[in-house]
Amino acid sequence: MRKYIIRRLLISVVILFFVAFVIYALMRCLPTSYVEAMARQKSMQPNSKSYEEWMEQLSAMYNMDGSIIQGFFQWLGQILRGDFGDSWKWTVPVIEKFNDTVWLSFIMGVISFALEIIIAIPLGIIAATKQYSVTDYIISIIALAGISLPTFFFASLLKLVFSVRLGWFDLYGLVGKKYLQLSPFGQFMDKAYHLVLPITVLVVISMGSLMRYTRTNMLEVLSADYIRTARAKGLSEHKVVYYHAFRNTLIPIVTIIGESLPGLFGGALITETLFAIPGIGFASYQSMVSGDIPFSMFYMLFLAILTLLGNLLADVLYAVVDPRVRVA
Amino acid sequence: MEQKTLIEVRDLTVGFPSEKDGIHTVVDHINFDIHEGEIVGIVGESGSGKSMTALSIMGLLNKDAVIMDGSVKLRGTDILKLNHEERRKIQGDDLSMVFQEPMTSLNPVMRIGDQVGEVLKLHTKLSDDEIDLKVAEALTSVGLKKPEELMKSFPHQLSGGMRQRVMIAMAIINQPDLIICDEPTTALDVTVQAQILALLRKIQREKGCSILFISHDLNVIKEICQKVIVMYHGTIVEQGTVEKVMYHPEHDYTRKLVASMPEQLTEDIPKDPLIHVKDLNIYYRTAGKIFTSKKDRMVYVKDLSFDIYKGEIFGLVGESGCGKTTVAKALTGLNTDIEGTMDLGGTMPQMVFQDPFSSLNPAMKIGKILEEPLKLAGVTDKAERRKKVNEMLLDIGLDESFAKRYARELSGGQRQRIAIGLALMRGEKFIIADEPVSALDVTVQSQILKLLIKLHKEKGLTILLISHDLNIVRHMCSRVVVMYLGRIVEMADVNELYENPMHPYTRMLFESVLTDKKKTDTDKITVNEVRPLKRDQEMCAFYGRCRYAQDKCQEKALELRNIGTEENPHLLRCCLRIGKDE
Numbered sequence: 073m074r075k076y077i078i079r080r081l082l083i084s085v086v087i088l089f090f091v092a093f094v095i096y097a098l099m100r101c102l103p104t105s106y107v108e109a110m111a112r113q114k115s116m117q118p119n120s121k122s123y124e125e126w127m128e129q130l131s132a133m134y135n136m137d138g139s140i141i142q143g144f145f146q147w148l149g150q151i152l153r154g155d156f157g158d159s160w161k162w163t164v165p166v167i168e169k170f171n172d173t174v175w176l177s178f179i180m181g182v183i184s185f186a187l188e189i190i191i192a193i194p195l196g197i198i199a200a201t202k203q204y205s206v207t208d209y210i211i212s213i214i215a216l217a218g219i220s221l222p223t224f225f226f227a228s229l230l231k232l233v234f235s236v237r238l239g240w241f242d243l244y245g246l247v248g249k250k251y252l253q254l255s256p257f258g259q260f261m262d263k264a265y266h267l268v269l270p271i272t273v274l275v276v277i278s279m280g281s282l283m284r285y286t287r288t289n290m291l292e293v294l295s296a297d298y299i300r301t302a303r304a305k306g307l308s309e310h311k312v313v314y315y316h317a318f319r320n321t322l323i324p325i326v327t328i329i330g331e332s333l334p335g336l337f338g339g340a341l342i343t344e345t346l347f348a349i350p351g352i353g354f355a356s357y358q359s360m361v362s363g364d365i366p367f368s369m370f371y372m373l374f375l376a377i378l379t380l381l382g383n384l385l386a387d388v389l390y391a392v393v394d395p396r397v398r399v400a
Numbered sequence: 401m402e403q404k405t406l407i408e409v410r411d412l413t414v415g416f417p418s419e420k421d422g423i424h425t426v427v428d429h430i431n432f433d434i435h436e437g438e439i440v441g442i443v444g445e446s447g448s449g450k451s452m453t454a455l456s457i458m459g460l461l462n463k464d465a466v467i468m469d470g471s472v473k474l475r476g477t478d479i480l481k482l483n484h485e486e487r488r489k490i491q492g493d494d495l496s497m498v499f500q501e502p503m504t505s506l507n508p509v510m511r512i513g514d515q516v517g518e519v520l521k522l523h524t525k526l527s528d529d530e531i532d533l534k535v536a537e538a539l540t541s542v543g544l545k546k547p548e549e550l551m552k553s554f555p556h557q558l559s560g561g562m563r564q565r566v567m568i569a570m571a572i573i574n575q576p577d578l579i580i581c582d583e584p585t586t587a588l589d590v591t592v593q594a595q596i597l598a599l600l601r602k603i604q605r606e607k608g609c610s611i612l613f614i615s616h617d618l619n620v621i622k623e624i625c626q627k628v629i630v631m632y633h634g635t636i637v638e639q640g641t642v643e644k645v646m647y648h649p650e651h652d653y654t655r656k657l658v659a660s661m662p663e664q665l666t667e668d669i670p671k672d673p674l675i676h677v678k679d680l681n682i683y684y685r686t687a688g689k690i691f692t693s694k695k696d697r698m699v700y701v702k703d704l705s706f707d708i709y710k711g712e713i714f715g716l717v718g719e720s721g722c723g724k725t726t727v728a729k730a731l732t733g734l735n736t737d738i739e740g741t742m743d744l745g746g747t748m749p750q751m752v753f754q755d756p757f758s759s760l761n762p763a764m765k766i767g768k769i770l771e772e773p774l775k776l777a778g779v780t781d782k783a784e785r786r787k788k789v790n791e792m793l794l795d796i797g798l799d800e801s802f803a804k805r806y807a808r809e810l811s812g813g814q815r816q817r818i819a820i821g822l823a824l825m826r827g828e829k830f831i832i833a834d835e836p837v838s839a840l841d842v843t844v845q846s847q848i849l850k851l852l853i854k855l856h857k858e859k860g861l862t863i864l865l866i867s868h869d870l871n872i873v874r875h876m877c878s879r880v881v882v883m884y885l886g887r888i889v890e891m892a893d894v895n896e897l898y899e900n901p902m903h904p905y906t907r908m909l910f911e912s913v914l915t916d917k918k919k920t921d922t923d924k925i926t927v928n929e930v931r932p933l934k935r936d937q938e939m940c941a942f943y944g945r946c947r948y949a950q951d952k953c954q955e956k957a958l959e960l961r962n963i964g965t966e967e968n969p970h971l972l973r974c975c976l977r978i979g980k981d982e
Contacts, residue, residue, distance in 0.1 A: 297504040301567070303460055305519045306491030319509045395554040396508055 073391065077384065084380040091376045092369070096144045099365050100136075106160050106363035107136050134160070134365075147369065157366040161359055166370045169355065176246070177339035177351035180267060184274035185336055192279040193325070196286025201313055203291060211283065218280030223342045227273045231346075234269060241269050244348040270347045274340055282328060286321065293320045323394045330386025334378035403435035406577055406610050407457065411470035414452050414461065427452045428634040429470065434578065439604055439611040441625035441642070443618060443657070445841040449634040450614045454580045456480075457612070458497050459487050474577075493523045496571040500583035502563035506555035512539075513551025516570045523574055538569040542599060561592035565599070572603055579603075580612045585620060589719045590868060594912035597624050616842055618657060619871075619913075622646055630654050656843055669878060674747065674830060674862050675708040675731070680740035682723070682730045697737070701726050701886040704740070705960070708830075713856060713863045715877030715894065717870060717909070723886040724866045728832045731864070747830040749864075750823035754835040756815035760807040766818055767803030773825040788825070796821040797851055813844035817851060824855065830862045838869065849876060870913045874898055882906050885941040888960060892970040902963065903974045904946045940974075948976050 111126035120126070131137040135146050150157060156166040199211040235243045242248060248262050293299065294317055302316040339353025348354075352371065359367040391397045414427040427449040434440050442450040455461045457472050459479070471478045479490060496519075499505045507515060516538060517531040526534065532551070539547035542565040555563060564584060571579050581600065585593040601624060604611055615621050621628055622642055629639040630651065638651040649655045682701040701723040708714045718724050729735040730742065732749045753759040760769060770789045779785050790800045796817040807815055816836060823831045833852065837845040849872065855861050867873050873880055874894060881891040882903065890903040901907050940946070940953040952975065964970030 297499060297501050298507040300460055301497075301499060301505045301570075302507065302518075304458060304491055304497045305570075306488040306493060306522060307518070308488065316507055316510070320507070323509075394509060396556040 073388075077388070080384050080387070084377075084384070087380060088373070088376060092148070092373055093144055095369060095372045095376075096147060096365075097140050099363070099368055100140050100143065102360075102363060104361065104363045105136075106365070107131055107134055109363070147365075156370050159359065159364055159367040161362045161364040161367065166366050169367060170352070170370065170374075173350060173352040173355045174337060174339075176349065177344070177353055178337055180271060180274065180340070180349070180351065181336035181338070183267075184271045184278070185332060187271070187275045188279045188282060189329075191275070192282040193286050196283045197290050197313065197318070197321070199283070199287045200290030200294060201309075208287075212287075215280040215283040215287075218276050218278070219284075221277060223273060223277055223340075224346060226277065227269075227343060227346045230269050230273060242266060244346070246349050266347075267349075270340070270343050270349055273343050278335075282325075285328060286325060289321045289324050290317060293317045296320070319393060323390065326389040326393055327386045330382045330384075330389055331379075333382030333385060334375050337378060338375050403437065405433050406436045406438075406475065407434040407612075408473040409433070409453075409457070409470070410473070412453065412456060412472060413467070413469040414449070414456055415466055415468050416464055417466060423466070423468065425468070426465075426634050427456070430631075430634075430636045432629055432636065432639060434610050434612060436577070436610055437604070437608050438627060439601075439613055439625045441613045441615065441621035441628040442631055443615060443621050443628060444631035445616060445843065447633075448631040450631050451582055452634075453631070454497070454582050454612060454614055457578075458495055458580055459491060460497070489523075492519045492576075493574055494577050496574070496576040496579050498564070498567050498571050498579065498581045498584045500586055502560050502567055502587060505567055506563055508555055510554075511551065512553050512555065512558075512566055516551075516566065516573060519570060519574045534573060535569075538573040539566070541572070541603070542566075542569045543595070544569070560588055561595065564588060564592075564596055568596070568599065568603070572607065572609075575607065576609060578610045578612060580614070582614045583616070584613075586615070586617070590870065591719060591908055591912040593620070600624060618646065618842065630657070669709050669712045672710045673707040674710040674745040675706075675864075676741065676743040676745070677707070677731075678705050678741040680704040680730070680738060680742055682726055682735060683737040683739075684726075684735075685737060699886070701730070701883075703887060703960075706881055706888070706891065708862060708864060709879075710745075710829075711856075711860050711862055712879065713852075713865055713877045715873040715880040716864060716866045716883065717868065717873055717880060718883035719868065719909075721885075722883045724883060725834055726886075727883075728834050728864070728866060731832060744830075747862075748826070748828055750826070750828050750831045752816070752819050752823050752831060752833040752836045755839050756812055756819055757839065759819060760815055762807050764806075765803065766805050766807065766810070769807075769818070770803070770822055770825055773822065777826050792821045792825060795824075795855070797847075811844075812840050813847055816840060816844075816848050820848075820851065820855070824859070824861075829860065830864075832864045832866065834866045835868065836865075837872065838867070845872075852876070870898075870909060882909070887941060887973065888971070889942065889973045890971065891960070892964060893968055896964065896968060896970055900970075902970070902972045902976075903942075904948050904976070905942050908945075908947075942974075950975075 107130045115123040199208045339351045341353040344351045344353040356371045415423040415425040444450045517535045520531045536547040632653045771785045774785045960971045
């Protein structure tokens with residue numbers, strides 16, 4: 073097992089190299105260039121140098137004067153020395169901006185992920201054990217609705233009903249007007265209160281597929297021969313479902329759970345933007361729009377690493393729940 | 401001797417409601433009794449309702465199935481009228497069941513000990529330690545060694561035979577009154593089958609329980625049962641003692657079942673080799689790893705030499721894993737990693753596969769499937785292809801209308817006919833039939849075998865018949881080769897081999913076979929389950945399981961040697977000549 077993990081990590085390094093290159097090349101090919109925008113802005117100021125001169129100067133400053141390959145290796149060299157650089161847009165170190173925004177997104181991600189699992193897996197199992205019943209249909213419809221609803225539409229709908237009509241929540245923002253006057257506990261509750269709607273959106277949108285996946289798997293397991301064997305022993309239906317079938321159902325589900333690791337840190341771009349939550353999703357959107365290469369590169373590489381680790385984690389979890397995988 | 405009645409089935413009727421035509425009845429008003437300490441067999445083809453009967457008694461019917469009428473009395477109480485909770489008290493306590501597929505019937509994520517002990521945990525008040533003791537005892541009584549170690553294992557670490565023993569241990573551990581065995585040996589090798597049957601008889605004798613034994617295999621039923629019930633289309637057509645039903649059948653269907661083996665072929669074939677294989681080694685490569693270019697090349701079949709004469713049916717037998725299918729793959733060119741001589745005499749061998757249900761493309765019409773080889777051969781005229789397809793359909797005992805159907809609309813037998821037709825489409829004179837009938841019912845088996853014989857005679861077809869069923873090989877083939885772990889261990893004319901088997905492995909195979917001639921005392925068969933895993937070792941591959949193993953067998957495996965005459969060679973890879981040296 074250890075050998076396997078080491079080998080996987082080594083392969084991951086190779087993959088990361090190419091991922092980084094592709095992302096860098098894409099960033100350079102984007103029509104919005106930070107340097108161009110800056111040069112245009114500076115040359116418009118009175119008594120300024122011409123646009124071309126500014127371009128030359130700024131390109132050299134930001135390592136944008138060479139080819140894509142040159143630029144990439146310069147960037148890579150810096151990274152390998154542990155220097156992630158400063159964000160162009162925010163003019164603070166990339167790490168600092170990242171640190172400022174990622175934890176909020178992480179908290180949102182973890183809470184919605186936990187809720188997703190707590191709601192989706194049991195509902196999926198119930199739907200499977202009562203296949204073709206009214207309960208099953210209702211659950212399936214909820215799942216389908218969750219999958220089909222576009223985030224922006226659902227978020228707007230919630231805002232319309234709960235903020236505009238009922239007035240229960242603020243329309244957007246992480247904190248209320250009186251935030252600074254509140255006690256530390258009050259401040260915490262205020263933030264939590266403002267996160268209710270965004271998290272609801274995230275849970276409803278994402279739980280549908282997990283629910284359907286659980287249902288399908290459970291149905292498959294329930295028709296397996298060894299479930300018949302368990303029934304032949306005279307076990308209660310509850311024991312058959314939650315003891316014999318459940319662990320087998322988990323086997324494919326852990327892959328999904330492993331794959332959602334990057335989602336925990338990655339932030340929710342649309343939801344954060346709509347609710348004006350200052351998380352990493354919102355920040356990454358801004359950095360990409362303005363062509364902020366250091367921050368975008370860092371963020372996307374971070375996601376790539378998480379994705380690779382998530383897949384590795386899924387495979388390791390696979391071995392934990394399925395003894396057949398352990399030997400190999 | 402008056403025996404008490406244990407199970408009384410009266411007018412049992414089971415059906416599936418369907419939207420089209422009301423209720424589709426699968427078991428129709430059947431009546432039978434099982435006495436205490438009796439082994440009762442139910443025999444019939446798939447779809448005859450035998451499994452449905454068993455599942456009704458056990459209370460494990462699918463949700464869609466409905467019991468429409470009748471009663472099943474266990475010592476006088478009608479168990480069909482019990483509610484779910486009362487029913488569960490009987491399941492696993494008074495009644496237990498052994499299923500057909502040992503490979504899938506155990507929970508893959510639970511340890512053996514937990515699975516077997518669960519029955520006791522549920523139905524008794526024993527402590528965990530007592531349960532562990534009982535489990536170890538049960539595992540030992542079904543002939544498994546090192547029970548403590550085994551209890552900590554997971555199912556995938558066990559062979560099929562061992563898993564079936566675990567299933568039996570699970571079924572007997574709580575001393576049930578009736579064990580229902582639904583085709584418990586169908587998925588197993590002949591040698592393992594014999595051991596399992598012997599084990600079931602031993603258990604029945606020692607524990608005094610009754611067994612309801614379901615099988616499609618008459619020889620198995622004959623071997624183990626005292627009474628037999630013949631089912632056909634959901635009804636019982638005949639029941640009585642094994643002697644009466646099997647040897648003096650009254651119903652037409654039973655007669656058909658009993659006589660479903662085709663007549664033996666006797667013919668003289670000129671010894672004109674069509675296929676010549678000499679010193680052939682066949683390899684498998686295990687996948688290489690990404691950072692290391694090292695690939696493990698494993699020899700799977702070693703020192704293979706044989707000739708197949710023009711116009712003969714040549715048999716290849718052995719247990720699963722012995723390399724039978726690998727040989728077929730090498731001959732058809734599906735496995736190209738070979739060393740040695742393989743002269744196919746200008747033929748392009750075609751294959752008939754084992755499973756007719758999955759080897760035909762479900763999305764293509766039969767006509768299209770049959771046309772494909774012709775397209776490959778360059779027959780561009782559509783009308784000509786159609787004509788040839790229609791001719792072939794007639795040849796294989798079907799008619800032209802089949803060209804427009806899909807595989808799913810066909811029965812297993814019809815599909816296998818198509819598979820044979822497909823192999824013959826390009827007019828090849830040599831086909832390889834890899835277990836062509838093992839997935840089929842007995843009566844259908846005989847039809848397919850008859851078709852093969854007919855084609856063999858009419859078209860002068862040469863056939864390599866791969867089978868684990870020694871009865872079929874005896875009836876069909878003129879010469880037979882026996883393989884064990886990738887090597888030929890014995891080869892001779894069919895009559896010579898069957899009357900005078902020399903290799904200990906061949907003998908073991910034959911002793912395991914259940915023939916209608918005599919009741920073999922299978923209790924005598926003791927076999928080590930240990931099999932060497934390495935194929936490329938020097939020592940005799942059969943050493944671990946051989947009854948006559950001596951020290952010298954460990955040193956070096958022998959070459960094949962002829963112990964017959966020049967005219968009728970009998971090749972053997974063993975230093976002993978059992979019966980003479982013994």
